[in-house]
Amino acid sequence: MSQESTEPILRVRGLHAAIEGSQVVDGVDFEVPATGITALLGRNGVGKTSTIKAIIGLIQRTGGTIELAGERIDKVPTHKIIQRGVGYVPEDREVFSALSVAENLKLAERDEHPNRQLVEELFPDLVKRSSQAAGSLSGGQQQMASLARALLNVNKLLLVDEPTKGLAPKIVQEVAEALTVAAHSVPILLVEQNLSVVRQLAAGAIILSGGKVVHRTDSATNFLDDEALTQRFLGVQSEEALEQAAETTSGGIV
Amino acid sequence: MSTLILLLITGVGLGALYFLVASGLSLIYGLMGVLNFAHGAFLTLGAFVSWEMSRRIGEGTWLTFIITLVIGAAVGGVFAALTEFALIRPLYNRHIEQVLVTVGLSLAAVAIFEGVWGTDPQYTKGPEWFTRTTDVLGAQVPNDRFVTIIVAALVLLGVVLFLKKTRYGMIIRAGVENRSMVTALGIDVRKAFTLVFTIGGAAAGIGGVLASHYFGYVSPALGGSLLIFAFIVTVIGGLGSLSGAAIASVVVGVLQQITNFYWGVGDFVVIVLLAVVLLTKPTGLMGKTA
Amino acid sequence: MSPEPTNTLPSEESTGERREPTAAVAVDKVARRVRVQPSHRVKTPGARIGVWVLGLLALLLMAALPLLNISIPGVLPTPTYQPGTLQLLAMCLLMAAAALSYHLLIGVAGLLSFGHALYFGAGSYGLAIILNNLGLPLLPAMGLTLVVALVLSTLTGMVALRVTGIPFAMVTLAFAQAGSVLVRRNPGGATGGEEGVSPDTAGIPDFLIGVANTRNLYWLSLLTLLVVIVVVTWVQSSRAGHVAAAVRENELRVRVLGLQPYWAKLLIFVVAGVLAAAVGMVFVLLQSGTVPRQVSADFTITLLVMVVLGGVGSKWGAVIGGVLYTLLDQRLSALANSSAVESLPAFLHVPLSEPLFILGTLFVLVVLFMPGGLAGAVRRLRERFTSNPAAKKN
Numbered sequence: 001m002s003q004e005s006t007e008p009i010l011r012v013r014g015l016h017a018a019i020e021g022s023q024v025v026d027g028v029d030f031e032v033p034a035t036g037i038t039a040l041l042g043r044n045g046v047g048k049t050s051t052i053k054a055i056i057g058l059i060q061r062t063g064g065t066i067e068l069a070g071e072r073i074d075k076v077p078t079h080k081i082i083q084r085g086v087g088y089v090p091e092d093r094e095v096f097s098a099l100s101v102a103e104n105l106k107l108a109e110r111d112e113h114p115n116r117q118l119v120e121e122l123f124p125d126l127v128k129r130s131s132q133a134a135g136s137l138s139g140g141q142q143q144m145a146s147l148a149r150a151l152l153n154v155n156k157l158l159l160v161d162e163p164t165k166g167l168a169p170k171i172v173q174e175v176a177e178a179l180t181v182a183a184h185s186v187p188i189l190l191v192e193q194n195l196s197v198v199r200q201l202a203a204g205a206i207i208l209s210g211g212k213v214v215h216r217t218d219s220a221t222n223f224l225d226d227e228a229l230t231q232r233f234l235g236v237q238s239e240e241a242l243e244q245a246a247e248t249t250s251g252g253i254v
Numbered sequence: 255m256s257t258l259i260l261l262l263i264t265g266v267g268l269g270a271l272y273f274l275v276a277s278g279l280s281l282i283y284g285l286m287g288v289l290n291f292a293h294g295a296f297l298t299l300g301a302f303v304s305w306e307m308s309r310r311i312g313e314g315t316w317l318t319f320i321i322t323l324v325i326g327a328a329v330g331g332v333f334a335a336l337t338e339f340a341l342i343r344p345l346y347n348r349h350i351e352q353v354l355v356t357v358g359l360s361l362a363a364v365a366i367f368e369g370v371w372g373t374d375p376q377y378t379k380g381p382e383w384f385t386r387t388t389d390v391l392g393a394q395v396p397n398d399r400f401v402t403i404i405v406a407a408l409v410l411l412g413v414v415l416f417l418k419k420t421r422y423g424m425i426i427r428a429g430v431e432n433r434s435m436v437t438a439l440g441i442d443v444r445k446a447f448t449l450v451f452t453i454g455g456a457a458a459g460i461g462g463v464l465a466s467h468y469f470g471y472v473s474p475a476l477g478g479s480l481l482i483f484a485f486i487v488t489v490i491g492g493l494g495s496l497s498g499a500a501i502a503s504v505v506v507g508v509l510q511q512i513t514n515f516y517w518g519v520g521d522f523v524v525i526v527l528l529a530v531v532l533l534t535k536p537t538g539l540m541g542k543t544a
Numbered sequence: 545m546s547p548e549p550t551n552t553l554p555s556e557e558s559t560g561e562r563r564e565p566t567a568a569v570a571v572d573k574v575a576r577r578v579r580v581q582p583s584h585r586v587k588t589p590g591a592r593i594g595v596w597v598l599g600l601l602a603l604l605l606m607a608a609l610p611l612l613n614i615s616i617p618g619v620l621p622t623p624t625y626q627p628g629t630l631q632l633l634a635m636c637l638l639m640a641a642a643a644l645s646y647h648l649l650i651g652v653a654g655l656l657s658f659g660h661a662l663y664f665g666a667g668s669y670g671l672a673i674i675l676n677n678l679g680l681p682l683l684p685a686m687g688l689t690l691v692v693a694l695v696l697s698t699l700t701g702m703v704a705l706r707v708t709g710i711p712f713a714m715v716t717l718a719f720a721q722a723g724s725v726l727v728r729r730n731p732g733g734a735t736g737g738e739e740g741v742s743p744d745t746a747g748i749p750d751f752l753i754g755v756a757n758t759r760n761l762y763w764l765s766l767l768t769l770l771v772v773i774v775v776v777t778w779v780q781s782s783r784a785g786h787v788a789a790a791v792r793e794n795e796l797r798v799r800v801l802g803l804q805p806y807w808a809k810l811l812i813f814v815v816a817g818v819l820a821a822a823v824g825m826v827f828v829l830l831q832s833g834t835v836p837r838q839v840s841a842d843f844t845i846t847l848l849v850m851v852v853l854g855g856v857g858s859k860w861g862a863v864i865g866g867v868l869y870t871l872l873d874q875r876l877s878a879l880a881n882s883s884a885v886e887s888l889p890a891f892l893h894v895p896l897s898e899p900l901f902i903l904g905t906l907f908v909l910v911v912l913f914m915p916g917g918l919a920g921a922v923r924r925l926r927e928r929f930t931s932n933p934a935a936k937k938n
Contacts, residue, residue, distance in 0.1 A: 021793075058434055082440030094435045096428040103424055108439045149439065289710045344912060350656060353710070354852055354911045357845055362904030369894040369901065482721050482841065489714045521725045525718045529703050532715060536707050 007070065009034040009157050009187050010055070014064035015074075017054035024050040026211030027064070032157065037179065037188045039202035039220050043234060047211040048191045049091050052159050056081045056088055069156055083110060087150030091161040091191070093142045097135025101126055101145055104134050108149035119148040122178045140171035147175070151182055158188040164197055176200055195234075199224055207233045259393035261511045267399040269507025270406030271468060274461030275477075275484035276491065276499040277413060278334075278454020284430035284494020285443075285450050287349045288342060292356040293458055293484070294477025295363035296334050300326035300459025301466045301476060302371055305378055313379040322463050323405065330459020331452045338451035343444065360478070367474035375471035384467060402464045409457055410500055417496070422449055430494045483510075486524055490531050492538030502539060606766055609633065610759035619871060621878070627758040631830070632874055634758070634765040638827050640866030641765075641772040643850040645819035647862035650851055652780055653812045654792030656709075658844050659716030662700070662723040663817035665839030666693045667824025669727060672743040672834060673734050681747050686825055690818060697817025701810050717841055724839045740835035743828055752829055761830045768826045769863070772819050776859060779815055784808040849907050855919025864918060872906075873899055 008031035017025035025047045032038045040048050053059045055066055057078040066074040073081050082088065095104050105119070105126075120127050123144040129137065134145055143163055150158055160179065164172040176197050179188065183201070192198050198205070198220055205220035206213055215233055217223045224230060275293060282290050304322035311318055341355045380398060387394040417423035425446045429436045436443050458477075465480060466472045487506050491498030506524055514520030531538060614624045622629045642664060649655040670689040674680060680688065704715045730737035745753050751760050779785050787808035828834045837843055846869070854865025876899035879885060885896050895901050914921055 056438060058438060078434075078437040079440050079442045082438060088438045090435065090438065094432055096431050096435070098431055099424065099428055103428075106421075107424055107428055107436070107441070110440050283710065287710070289713060341908065341912070349710075351911050351915075353656070353713070354848070355908050357848065358904045358908035358911065360904075361845065361849075361907065362901045365898035365901035365904060366895060369898045482717065485714045486718055489711055493711070518729075522722055525722045528715065528718050532707055532711070533703065536711065 006034050008032055009069055010189065011067040012051075012055065012064070013066075015051065015054055015061065015066060016063035017050055017059050017061050019050065019059050023062070024059070024211060025054050028208070028211070028213055030206045030213050030216065032187060032189050033204065034187050036203040037183050037190050037201045039198045039205040040189055040191045040208065041198065041205055041234060042208035044193075046208045048208055049161055050211075051208065052088075052161050052189070052191060055159065056086060085154065085156035087153060087155040087158040087186070089146050089150050089158065089160040089163060091165065093139075093146040095134040095137070095142045095145050095149075097133065099134055100131050101134050101137070102130040104145055105130075105148055105152060109152050111153045114152040115154070116152065118181075119151055122151070122181060123148055140167050140174070143167060143171070143175060144178075147178055147182075151178075155186050158182065158186050160188055161191045162193060163190075164192065164194045172197060195224055195230075209233060256391065256393035257515075258512075259391055260395055261515055262508060263390065263393070263395045263399050263403075265508030265511035266504055267402045267468060267507070268511060269504040270402045271461055271465050271480060272484050272487045272507055273406050273500055273503035274409060274457045274464065275480050276487040276503055277410070277496055278450070278457050279484055280488045280491065280494055280496060280499040281426065281430070281450045282454050283488065285426055285433065286342070286352075286447055288352045288356070289485075290356050290454070291353065291481070292337055292359040292363065293334075293454065294479075294481035295360050295367075296330040296337075296455040296458040296477070297462040297465070297480065298367055298472070298474060298477035299333055299363070299462070300330040301462030301472045302367060302376075303329045304459075304463045305376055305466060305472050308378070314381060316381045316383075319381055319467075323460055326459035326463035327456040328459070330462065331456035334451040334455020334458070335448055337455075338448050342451070343447070346444075364474050364478065371472075371474065373474060375473040377471045378466045380467045398467045402468050405460065405464055409460060410496075413453065413457070413496065416453070422446060426450060483524065486528050488538075490528055490538055492540040495538070495540040498538055498540030603770070606637075607763065610762055619875065625759075627755045630758045630762045632871070634762040634830050635874075636867040636870040637762075637765040637769045638823055638830065639850065639870040640863040641769040641823045642820055643847050643854070643862045643866035643869075644769075644772050644776050644859065645816045645823065646844075646847040647851050647856075647859060648776055648779060648812055648816040648819070650848070651857045651859070651862065652785055652792075653788040653809050655809065655813065656713045657704075657716040657813075658713050658841055658848075659700070659704075659718075659720030659723075660816070660820055660847055661839050661841065661843035662716075662720040663693055663697050663820040664824040664827070664843065665723055665727065665834070666696050666817075667821030668828040668834035668838050669735060669741065669824075670821065671825040672741045672828050675743040675747045676741070677734065679747065682749060682752075685747060689825055690821060693818050693821030694814065697814045697821075698810070701813035701817070705806060705809050705813065717844075720839065720841060720844060724836060724841070727836045727839050735836075738836060740833055742833035745832075748829065753832075761826075764826055765830060768823060772823065773859075773863070775815065775819060779812060780859070784811045788812050849903065852907065853910055853917050855917030855921075858917070858919030861917055861919035868918075869903070872903060876902055 010032035012028055012030050015025055015028040016023065028047070028051055040051065042048055050059060054061050055073075057073075057076065061074055064074065065072060068081070068084060068086065071084070073084070076084075096107070099107070105116075125141055126144055126148055129141065134142060137145065147160075147163065150160075163175050163179065167175065172194065179190070179201055182188065190198075190202060192202075202220035204216070204218045205223050207215040207217075207223075215223070215229065275297060278296075279290055279293055282288055282293075304326045307325050308318045308322050311321065337356070337359060341359060342352050345351045345355065384396070384398040384401065387396050388400070389395075417427055422445075425436060425441055425443065426449070429443050429446055433443055436446075461480070462472075462477065465476060469476070483506065487502045488499055490506065491500070491502030506527070509527065510520035510524050512520075513523040609624045610630055612624055615622075620629045621632065624630070624633070646657075646660050649657050649660065667689055670692050671685060674685045674688055675682070678685070678688075700716075700719045704712055704719065707715060727735045728737055729735075735741055751757055752764070780789075784807075787805060791805040791809065824834075824838070827838070847866075850865040850869045851862045852865070853869060854861030854863070880897035880899060885893055887893075888896065910917055916923065
């Protein structure tokens with residue numbers, strides 16, 4: 001609550017975005033404070049990944065404004081946003097599987113003096129496997145490589161999309177620790193489905209539903225402790241609803 | 255036996271020509287998603303300009319031949335770079351429109367070639383050694399076949415080294431796999447677009463010079479006729495895969511020569527091969543899996 | 545991507561559908577897409593009747609042209625009742641019909657085919673070969689040709705539609721190339737090699753033979769175009785047409801809904817092929833012969849240029865593109881041989897004497913600066929001149 005006095009690093013106002021003409025982000029407003037980890041939560045398909053992609057222009061932004069450290073970036077092309085100091089760790093890792101680990105990292109180096117030391121300390125495994133093709137790594141190792149690509153440079157903001165998705169519990173802890181270390185020096189906007197990781201890492205949280213922000217909190221832990229809220233925004237009953245919806249509407253088209 | 259060897263080497267030579275066209279096509283498609291119908295025009299212009307130059311500086315010497323290779327590469331590369339810059343770039347990410355402008359360009363270019371050089375073939379003359387044959391296990395193989403194969407192999411080697419050893423090569427390889435992630439690392443991928451067009455155009459230009467000796471003439475239709483088989487090679491090899499293009503080029507070239515010689519059905523066999531590959535492995539021999 | 549199991553929130557779906565808010569929304573969106581056809585904008589009843597009356601008048605005028613003495617200097621070589629002009633106009637109508645059959649592929653189903661000439665060639669060569677070798681009268685020969693085209697387009701379509709996008713373009717190109725090679729080979733002397741083949745006049749009724757009967761051929765061409773328009777309109781508004789249009793927008797969604805895009809696309813592919821063959825048959829009667837160019841990739845590209853000039857997705861655009869291209873091609877060839885162009889300096893004379901250079905350049909300019917072709921330009925003009933409230937009401 002006292003954080004309100006400092007300027008947020010990212011300010012998103014009325015953001016709209018579309019994929020192949022269909023609206024996936026529908027007027028999102030939120031701010032990311034200049035320190036710590038902020039979680040972006042919500043059920044599957046509510047537009048979390050799309051919001052992250054829209055911030056850096058990977059999907060078409062159709063309206064609204066985005067400010068990074070007080071400068072507008074909503075009309076700036078992706079590579080220039082990244083160059084201004086944004087690290088992006090995509091969902092599904094997206095390492096270049098035909099390139100070696102070393103090449104993956106080299107490609108990501110933007111700064112004149114990239115912080116190789118930090119990466120080597122955090123992920124000693126990658127050093128051992130630097131000449132191996134990234135496609136031959138395990139899921140956990142690929143996630144390390146993907147994180148390392150972002151941590152090599154000095155950033156104003158990290159956008160990290162589901163870094164623990166599909167990983168074994170032990171690896172999940174390693175990823176969480178790496179994020180904790182990173183958060184000492186750079187604010188992070190984190191999409192995460194694993195709620196115990198959110199509890200462990202996140203200060204504030206933003207909750208999305210139907211392409212809109214429906215709830216904001218400065219304490220992710222308090223939010224997760226409130227069962228009524230989590231039930232409402234991250235709830236369980238959706239599978240049934242999906243089936244019903246499919247049954248009622250699929251008949252009329254052809 | 256000697257006939258088979260002759261067919262084999264001639265087939266590899268034809269495959270080398272296909273490769274010089276298909277390598278650029280495949281890289282361009284892999285990185286940018288553009289099917290470049292103008293690629294044959296790069297080849298034809300390289301061949302015609304080289305033919306003009308060789309007539310001016312004196313046909314029939316090795317020096318002239320080497321100079322024309324350089325000129326072919328330069329003409330093809332510059333033409334391709336201009337195409338990318340003026341026609342492809344304004345239509346960024348609109349793949350169908352990008353294909354359409356290259357179709358229009360190839361129509362216009364071939365028409366201009368016909369206007370300038372006429373529709374009849376213009377006969378070429380290489381170094382005297384080209385016209386002789388070399389005995390390979392009893393087969394009398396025309397020497398220009400070897401030159402075609404060696405130059406194409408050198409181009410393959412050069413492109414592979416470039417892709418493996420340079421930063422731009424790395425960007426191109428990464429971009430073929432996942433272009434948006436390359437931009438999400440802060441890299442302006444458009445420079446790589448111009449680069450692959452230039453490299454592809456230069457390879458096609460060299461292919462034009464070699465084809466003009468392999469077939470013995472240049473004509474406005476030269477590029478177009480090679481282009482169709484280069485398309486097939488690119489699909490069989492797997493769109494975006496340089497090694498796939500190399501392997502498929504040789505397979506298609508040899509298969510075409512042999513079946514043409516014995517049964518006269520080479521072109522059909524190639525098309526049947528394409529259908530079989532697509533039905534069993536739609537991404538081609540070494541294509542991207544996604 | 546990853547094979548590991550996920551340990552996340554309960555409502556995890558497969559990654560392919562993740563972007564969809566819910567299945568219900570997806571269904572709704574596709575349904576809306578399927579129903580709203582770009583070329584079927586809502587019209588008032590008055591406007592609808594107006595369009596029909598206008599169309600009928602245009603048709604009557606077209607049908608009456610051989611009986612009228614209209615001269616349009618610069619566009620038509622002679623007055624309209626003379627054979628030279630009728631021949632050109634008939635060609636315009638046939639090319640419009642061929643372009644319209646191609647519109648079914650690219651405009652309706654979003655299939656970029658580079659092999660459509662194969663089916664046109666199957667019609668023109670097929671009819672000529674059947675007339676020459678089987679001694680059938682014209683109508684049974686035409687029926688048999690259509691059956692051949694039906695089988696050919698079904699078989700090739702079944703293979704080609706296994707892939708989509710650019711690979712589809714290449715496969716269709718390869719099939720057409722096979723046809724082109726076959727025709728040039730002149731198997732059994734049937735296709736006449738590079739010379740092409742002329743149909744035996746024995747089986748053709750007298751009123752379709754000779755320069756004096758050009759107007760009958762003109763009317764036959766007009767009838768062909770009409771039939772193609774009717775069939776294309778019908779296919780576009782059929783269920784298969786709607787599914788294919790939805791696939792063009794977003795194939796994944798249609799699959800998610802459990803629809804079968806493959807069969808809808810195949811149906812459209814086959815109808816387009818058979819229509820092209822029908823046009824090819826009339827073409828061979830009009831030209832009293834056919835040449836390998838009619839099976840080549842160049843001819844498909846010509847159809848593509850016509851459709852893009854008119855505006856991809858627009859039925860009338862394809863018709864107008866076909867007419868305009870044919871007229872331009874013919875008139876530019878005449879211009880190329882004129883003394884005015886001959887006397888120009890070489891750097892002007894060479895490009896201007898190549899009709900394909902001018903058409904190719906025009907095509908590039910349209911793609912770059914006139915998205916939506918002629919139909920797009922007309923739509924933008926109309927939007928500019930209609931008042932805003934009316935636009936909002938739609």
